[in-house]
Amino acid sequence: MKPLAIRDGAVLRPYTEDDAAELTAVVAANRPHLSRWLPWAATYGHQDSVDYVARTQAQLAAEDGFEGAIVVGGEIVGGAGFHAIDRLNHSTSIGYWLTEDAQGSGLMTATVTTLLDHVFEVWALHRVVIEAVVDNHRSRAIPERLGFTEEGVLREAKLVRGRYEDAALYAMLASDWKRAPRVAIGSE
Ligand SMILES: CC(C)(COP(=O)(O)OP(=O)(O)OC[C@H]1O[C@@H](n2cnc3c(N)ncnc32)[C@H](O)[C@@H]1OP(=O)(O)O)[C@@H](O)C(=O)NCCC(=O)NCCS
Numbered sequence: 001m002k003p004l005a006i007r008d009g010a011v012l013r014p015y016t017e018d019d020a021a022e023l024t025a026v027v028a029a030n031r032p033h034l035s036r037w038l039p040w041a042a043t044y045g046h047q048d049s050v051d052y053v054a055r056t057q058a059q060l061a062a063e064d065g066f067e068g069a070i071v072v073g074g075e076i077v078g079g080a081g082f083h084a085i086d087r088l089n090h091s092t093s094i095g096y097w098l099t100e101d102a103q104g105s106g107l108m109t110a111t112v113t114t115l116l117d118h119v120f121e122v123w124a125l126h127r128v129v130i131e132a133v134v135d136n137h138r139s140r141a142i143p144e145r146l147g148f149t150e151e152g153v154l155r156e157a158k159l160v161r162g163r164y165e166d167a168a169l170y171a172m173l174a175s176d177w178k179r180a181p182r183v184a185i186g187s188e
Helices: 017-029 031-035 046-061 107-122 137-146 174-179
Strands: 004-007 010-014 066-072 075-086 091-098 127-133 149-160 163-173
Touching: 004 107, 010 046, 010 107, 017 031, 017 046, 017 075, 046 066, 066 107, 075 107, 091 107, 107 127, 107 137, 107 174, 127 137, 127 149, 137 163, 163 174
Parallel strands: 091 127
Antiparallel strands: 004 010, 010 066, 066 075, 075 091, 127 163, 149 163
8 A cells, every 4th residue: 555645744654564663662752642642652562563563464464454653753743544345345444543743733634534535435434433531632632523423332341450440532524534624734
């Protein structure tokens, strides 16, 4: 899969084996920020990166979705993509993270816009969901900004810091996305 343009100077591209060391360092440098909501980040080390990169490559080869690196100025500043594809129902789900410093400029909103264009226009799927812990307001703001419909609360669906947390479920249908007003995508 070719890199997807997110906006000026930013791309979402597949991981390569060469990314493992940088990914390990980026997660380590952002551990408190990421592990607040993503428990895997708490103990993430180099072997986890090596295994994760291999899983993303296998996923791509199996045509079961795509998880890639968000790269700005040649550096990994986040990750985003589709966890897997439900072929029976033509649906998928999106996950994402940014480094602490890369927040606040609309980069993830632009990334999810790129992912939605791809999933509906290239893969022709029908439905995309995002799940976010109810208290994760920055994460919830992304589907809300993009016009997803909040469909309900998944009770105690996420285990975060040893507690089962409720998660808000958001969905976008292909027909909604055609009509959704586009959020302006600036470069910074
Ligand atoms: C969730 C996460 C990716 C959100 O990052 P973010 O920077 O808030 O999201 P965006 O990149 O879309 O930026 C939105 C911010 O940029 C601002 N912004 C500036 N220009 C913008 C534009 N053109 N479009 C949209 N937002 C813009 C918005 O106002 C918002 O800032 P605010 O929160 O101060 O109002 C990030 O907080 C994160 O990685 N958290 C830890 C991991 C995590 O929780 N992952 C999700 C698990 S479900």
